[in-house]
Amino acid sequence: MHGRGDPAIIARVTVDVNVAHNARVWDYWLGGRENYEVDRRVGDEIIGMFPGIVQIARDDRQFLARAVTHLAGEAGVTQFLDIGTGLPTANNTHEVAQRLVPGARVVYVDNDPLVLAHARALLVSGAGGITDYVDADAHDPDAILHAAAKTLDFGRPVAIMLLGILNFILDTARAEDVVRRLLDAVPAGSYVALTHPTHELGGAANVEAIRHWNRKATPPLTCRGRAEISRFLRGLDVLEPGLVSCSRWRPAPDRPHPPEVAQYGAVGRKP
Numbered sequence: 001m002h003g004r005g006d007p008a009i010i011a012r013v014t015v016d017v018n019v020a021h022n023a024r025v026w027d028y029w030l031g032g033r034e035n036y037e038v039d040r041r042v043g044d045e046i047i048g049m050f051p052g053i054v055q056i057a058r059d060d061r062q063f064l065a066r067a068v069t070h071l072a073g074e075a076g077v078t079q080f081l082d083i084g085t086g087l088p089t090a091n092n093t094h095e096v097a098q099r100l101v102p103g104a105r106v107v108y109v110d111n112d113p114l115v116l117a118h119a120r121a122l123l124v125s126g127a128g129g130i131t132d133y134v135d136a137d138a139h140d141p142d143a144i145l146h147a148a149a150k151t152l153d154f155g156r157p158v159a160i161m162l163l164g165i166l167n168f169i170l171d172t173a174r175a176e177d178v179v180r181r182l183l184d185a186v187p188a189g190s191y192v193a194l195t196h197p198t199h200e201l202g203g204a205a206n207v208e209a210i211r212h213w214n215r216k217a218t219p220p221l222t223c224r225g226r227a228e229i230s231r232f233l234r235g236l237d238v239l240e241p242g243l244v245s246c247s248r249w250r251p252a253p254d255r256p257h258p259p260e261v262a263q264y265g266a267v268g269r270k271p
């Protein structure tokens with residue numbers, strides 16, 4: 001492990017190096033260094049079964065950058081609640097947002113101990129901006145909202161970022177309820193941005209790779225189809241081009257026709 005996590009926090013948290021953890025394997029697929037041998041082994045096994053996973057991770061991060069650019073730019077949002085943050089990498093939400101709006105406020109939420117240990121890297125804001133980190137479980141929106149209220153003003157619009165996280169709430173009704181609770185707490189003009197893995201675009205190899213993940217790694221995850229993911233967007237005005245492969249959501253001009261990846265993405269506005 002060659003990371004730059006906070007040694008004082010690393011000494012306090014329990015990092016299980018015997019089981020692959022999602023935040024660390026995701027970091028590995030993104031080319032990061034905050035991962036252990038077990039993460040790289042399982043990460044490589046998944047690549048062997050389903051090579052498209054690496055492009056999914058990259059396209060998901062590029063979706064994040066494009067969605068936050070739209071939200072902080074054209075949409076005028078200055079507050080972000082990013083649940084299932086992941087380990088710090090290039091273009092974290094606050095960096096993209098504060099480039100456009102120096103005073104933007106961002107609250108990050110994750111429940112992985114290593115993400116907590118690395119949170120310091122997420123907490124360096126530009127002048128005027130504020131970031132905070134909350135160690136909480138996505139299954140507990142009330143705890144998240146309570147902690148986030150120290151930094152975010154819930155009387156003004158908030159962009160709720162749910163990238164690659166609802167797939168860890170295995171029961172769809174429960175995941176829908178989490179999204180509802182979060183949306184109930186924010187005013188009209190707020191947004192949800194989400195990405196979610198799907199077998200609809202991934203085929204048999206993707207199904208096998210997810211099965212392997214659920215046998216070997218933690219936490220377990222589920223894929224969903226368009227109909228189920230659309231439930232998370234119910235009542236929102238879904239921005240063009242709708243729920244699409246995240247690579248195809250408003251692609252960058254220098255890559256106008258990217259191939260689809262097995263990860264849907266969408267952005268919706270609370271009317």
Ligand SMILES: C[S@@+](CC[C@H](N)C(=O)[O-])C[C@H]1O[C@@H](n2cnc3c(N)ncnc32)[C@H](O)[C@@H]1O
Nearest residue numbers: 023026084085086110111112137138163164168
């Ligand atoms: C696939 S990564 C996505 C990271 C980032 N949002 C992105 O799109 O690049 C999922 C993240 O969700 C976190 N996570 C998984 N289950 C969680 C839970 N129940 N509560 C909070 N975070 C969770 C993992 O630790 C990991 O950092």
